[in-house]
Amino acid sequence: MTAGVRVCRACDEEITDPADGVIVAHELGNSGPGWDVWAHREHADDVELIDPDLLRIMTRIWAARML
Numbered sequence: 001m002t003a004g005v006r007v008c009r010a011c012d013e014e015i016t017d018p019a020d021g022v023i024v025a026h027e028l029g030n031s032g033p034g035w036d037v038w039a040h041r042e043h044a045d046d047v048e049l050i051d052p053d054l055l056r057i058m059t060r061i062w063a064a065r066m067l
C-alpha cells in the first residue's frame with residue numbers, strides 16, 4: 001500500500017476526495033504507530049470492525065442522545 005493513499009475498507013476503492021472519507025478504525029502495527037483504516041462516508045456502516053457488543057452499547061447511547 002502506498003503511503004498517503006486512502007483505500008476504502010468496505011469496497012477497496014481509493015478514496016479520492018478527503019471529504020468523502022472517514023476513519024473507521026486505527027490498527028496497531030507490529031512495529032511503528034500503526035495506521036488508520038478508512039472508508040467512504042457512505043460505506044462506513046458496511047465496515048465490520050467494531051465489536052458487536054460494543055456497537056450495541058454505542059447504538060443505545062447514540063439513540064438516547066437523539067431523543
Ligand SMILES: [Zn+2]
Pocket residue numbers: 008009010011012013039040043
Ligand atoms: Zn467504499
